[in-house]
Amino acid sequence: MLDVKxxxxxxxxxxxxxxGDYGILNAVKSALAQxxxxxxxxxxFSGIGxxxxxxxxxxxxxxTTIHGRSLPIAMGTKLANHxxxxxxxTGDGDGYGIGGNHFISILRRNPDIVHIAENNMVYGLTKGxxxxxxxxGFVASTTPEGSIEIAFNPLATAIxxxxxxxARGFSGDPKHLAxxxxxxxxxxxxxxxxxxxxxxxxxxxxxxxxxxxxxxxxEEAAGxxxxxxxxxxxxxxxxxxxxxxxxxxxxxxxPTYEExxxxxxxxxxxxxxxxxxxxxxxxxxRREFF
Amino acid sequence: MTIRLAGEAGQGVESGGAxxxxxxxxxxxxxxxxxxxxxxxxxxxxxxxxRASDRPLWxxxxxxxILLAFSPEAVTDYGPHLVEGGALLYDxxxxxxxxxxxxxxxxLYAVPLTKIAQEVGGEKIMANTxxxxxxxxxxxxxxxxxxxxxxxxxxxxxxxVVGGNLKVAEAGYKxxxxxxxxxxxxxxxxxxxxxxxxxxxGNQAIAVGAIAAGCRFMSGYPMTPASSILExxxxxxxxxxxxxxxTEDEIAAICFAIGAGNAGARAMTATSGxxxxxxxxxxxxxxxxxxxxxxxxxxxxxxxxGMPTKTxxxxxxxxxxxxQGEFPRIVLAPGTQEDCFHTTVRAFNLAExxxxxxxxxxxxxxxxxxRLISPAEFPIDRVTIDRGExxxxxxxDRLAEPYLRYKDTPSGISxxxxxxxxxxxHQTCSDEHDEYGHFEDEDRANRLKMAGKRWRKFxxxxxxxxxxxIYGPEGAGLTLMGWGSSYGAMREAVDLxxxxxxxxxxxxxxxxxxxxxxxxxxxxxxxxxLVAVEGNxxxxxxxxxxxxxxxxxxRMVLRWDGRPLSPEYIIEQLEEAKVHA
Numbered sequence: 122m123l124d125v126k127x128x129x130x131x132x133x134x135x136x137x138x139x140x141g142d143y144g145i146l147n148a149v150k151s152a153l154a155q156x157x158x159x160x161x162x163x164x165x166f167s168g169i170g171x172x173x174x175x176x177x178x179x180x181x182x183x184x185t186t187i188h189g190r191s192l193p194i195a196m197g198t199k200l201a202n203h204x205x206x207x208x209x210x211t212g213d214g215d216g217y218g219i220g221g222n223h224f225i226s227i228l229r230r231n232p233d234i235v236h237i238a239e240n241n242m243v244y245g246l247t248k249g250x251x252x253x254x255x256x257x258g259f260v261a262s263t264t265p266e267g268s269i270e271i272a273f274n275p276l277a278t279a280i281x282x283x284x285x286x287x288a289r290g291f292s293g294d295p296k297h298l299a300x301x302x303x304x305x306x307x308x309x310x311x312x313x314x315x316x317x318x319x320x321x322x323x324x325x326x327x328x329x330x331x332x333x334x335x336x337x338x339x340e341e342a343a344g345x346x347x348x349x350x351x352x353x354x355x356x357x358x359x360x361x362x363x364x365x366x367x368x369x370x371x372x373x374x375x376p377t378y379e380e381x382x383x384x385x386x387x388x389x390x391x392x393x394x395x396x397x398x399x400x401x402x403x404x405x406x407r408r409e410f411f
Numbered sequence: 412m413t414i415r416l417a418g419e420a421g422q423g424v425e426s427g428g429a430x431x432x433x434x435x436x437x438x439x440x441x442x443x444x445x446x447x448x449x450x451x452x453x454x455x456x457x458x459x460x461x462r463a464s465d466r467p468l469w470x471x472x473x474x475x476x477i478l479l480a481f482s483p484e485a486v487t488d489y490g491p492h493l494v495e496g497g498a499l500l501y502d503x504x505x506x507x508x509x510x511x512x513x514x515x516x517x518x519l520y521a522v523p524l525t526k527i528a529q530e531v532g533g534e535k536i537m538a539n540t541x542x543x544x545x546x547x548x549x550x551x552x553x554x555x556x557x558x559x560x561x562x563x564x565x566x567x568x569x570x571x572v573v574g575g576n577l578k579v580a581e582a583g584y585k586x587x588x589x590x591x592x593x594x595x596x597x598x599x600x601x602x603x604x605x606x607x608x609x610x611x612x613g614n615q616a617i618a619v620g621a622i623a624a625g626c627r628f629m630s631g632y633p634m635t636p637a638s639s640i641l642e643x644x645x646x647x648x649x650x651x652x653x654x655x656x657x658t659e660d661e662i663a664a665i666c667f668a669i670g671a672g673n674a675g676a677r678a679m680t681a682t683s684g685x686x687x688x689x690x691x692x693x694x695x696x697x698x699x700x701x702x703x704x705x706x707x708x709x710x711x712x713x714x715x716x717g718m719p720t721k722t723x724x725x726x727x728x729x730x731x732x733x734x735q736g737e738f739p740r741i742v743l744a745p746g747t748q749e750d751c752f753h754t755t756v757r758a759f760n761l762a763e764x765x766x767x768x769x770x771x772x773x774x775x776x777x778x779x780x781x782r783l784i785s786p787a788e789f790p791i792d793r794v795t796i797d798r799g800e801x802x803x804x805x806x807x808d809r810l811a812e813p814y815l816r817y818k819d820t821p822s823g824i825s826x827x828x829x830x831x832x833x834x835x836x837h838q839t840c841s842d843e844h845d846e847y848g849h850f851e852d853e854d855r856a857n858r859l860k861m862a863g864k865r866w867r868k869f870x871x872x873x874x875x876x877x878x879x880x881i882y883g884p885e886g887a888g889l890t891l892m893g894w895g896s897s898y899g900a901m902r903e904a905v906d907l908x909x910x911x912x913x914x915x916x917x918x919x920x921x922x923x924x925x926x927x928x929x930x931x932x933x934x935x936x937x938x939x940x941l942v943a944v945e946g947n948x949x950x951x952x953x954x955x956x957x958x959x960x961x962x963x964x965x966r967m968v969l970r971w972d973g974r975p976l977s978p979e980y981i982i983e984q985l986e987e988a989k990v991h992a
Contacts, residue, residue, distance in 0.1 A: 132849050161833040166670075176838065177850050182830040184673060184839040185850070186666075187696050193663035197670025197678070198830075200654050201628055205674070205831055223666075226659040384654050391675035391829060393652065395625035395796050402651075403791035406619060410609035411786075 418481025548587025620755025698738030746898025878930025883916025
């Protein structure tokens, strides 16, 4: 195991005291330390939002991008250099709202990418508007009479869309979350870890206490088998009195996207030495137009 | 002379035209082909035209000498394009609008194409072949060249199909030659010298340039007229070691390319104006985060969906200024297929050297029109690949100080490391950042330092850019000034005007932004009468030239009806405006 401090960044964390993102940051560091993944072997991608500052607070490669676009940028990197461990950090607005098309598209592709979604069910950085995952009736600055929309269900969407690893964590339980992140990193394929992350300022409903009363661990539930997609589908819709956390679904043996790209079988394209084509190659290319 | 085939989508206009072009090219003729099609898969009205000559061609011309029409609409719409004495060749069963052609003293050659196809070949579908045979007969082009193309093109379908088509083509040829050749004054003969030449369009030339430059990654979303670059690259991915990805939208397309470019693979995307609009936010990301990426913007008439299968040069100022904020970018606009090839190679080098987005502007016309070009113009194996200040693993191994991704340097270029090296752990950042790459989006001094560093790159990029191409006599009374795809039309207009005694030259710009002021300004200043020639409504390049140099164009020849500039159009507009040298 590596020293967790390996991943410490000199940057002062600016999240609000009590923010659920602290638990996620600690869990991420702990997972990487336990897996002995060095800072240069991993690359984080994030978009915009409170939680998207997480890579700035880590000593590791990262690309802090624009709102909603970390998934396609990460996938471009993965296809260019699949030697890197790639971890995307999105919020719920970033990952499921503005980046929604990229979310449903990556599910079908199964790249070996970990997607940690900090789901606080509200827009925090822009100071309290409702989010795609806000519950129906959620009162926010832009929904003074309560949200008319129903909440987006990322887990059901992921299972339905073809994801091969779907988990939910709780930032109030960073040790459990670290285990989920470790499993996600070790999973070969796209791995979603949706994290219940209280926003202590703008979400007075989905609080630490709210979750502590409700969450239970699937690995402790008798007879639950994450390989059972139908069971996972049912668990993905369980919300209210009881909220399951843990690995809802994991498919084994599905090839990753990059494993199926023939050009990548001999190694990452980013690492090729570039040189002009040979005379014979050039002739062949020109002859196509004769 | 110009031959045009026209009919509905699905009637074989494109494939027949391409086949006939092959027959002509094998006879050593120089060709320019150009097609227009409607935004639909079946029906509508399409044309494919071939201009053939015994000397190299640079543009299409407006007049059509012989029109092979497969539908009545083709006659109604394109009949008026026939020159006096030209001929309309059509199936005698078509009910055509004769008024569209007869008042222009056009000859009508009604041939029973379908009947011959049925009787000789046993298939009505061979009527096209019959028409092409008749065409060759009318212009008295030797049948053997047509036969060779038929043998080659139908070989996959078996001997019976080849034999049937050959018989039908020959029957058509005989009718054309025996009944009409004597009345038709234009002829096409094979040349003695028949070297191998490349018949290539702008999109293909860009793709070949990208392959030559070592492009390792392309992402894109289908959009006319850019799609064929993505298709070509996908078709050649395995052979030339390129990862090609069709994405969910254009936002993803540029994001994939930025992710790959940042990881160290030469990366590109291609789109048209609508897709480029979607890419704009990520374009700014590439500027701020200093990620090399090549973006092809194949223009079509806008705004919005506009005219999807027509041409325009209406996106220039948009490409120059798209995105919030200020950052270095490079905008290049090749004028010919040769330019497309060389410009694409340069685009990859410039993107990596200056660590910024490079936009290559083409348009529908340049992407689809083909010319015959000597293979020597495509020195694929002799290109320069310059990756700029990209640190090798060995250089990074020896690094004594902490690696700074955005190191403040005199040139503004910060040596780049591919993510993955233990000594070069770093952050690539969209927010304003410090030299390491950490967020620093409040501090005033840091902002001035980093924005200053990026701007220094912009100031130095221009040293790598080129002034305009000059064609025509020095000291001309009239100077045409254009950019991008108008080169061919301007060049032929210059030749025609000089032949008439109007001393004319041209300035053609490929490198547009940063504006190559040092080379261009004296030439623009020296122009006695400066005529801006552009495929847009407002004279966008003329605006740019005036903003940078202070020189206002004396005249503008503009075209924005969706059709490409042609030599005749330029001359006609000058005459209407009574512009003389």
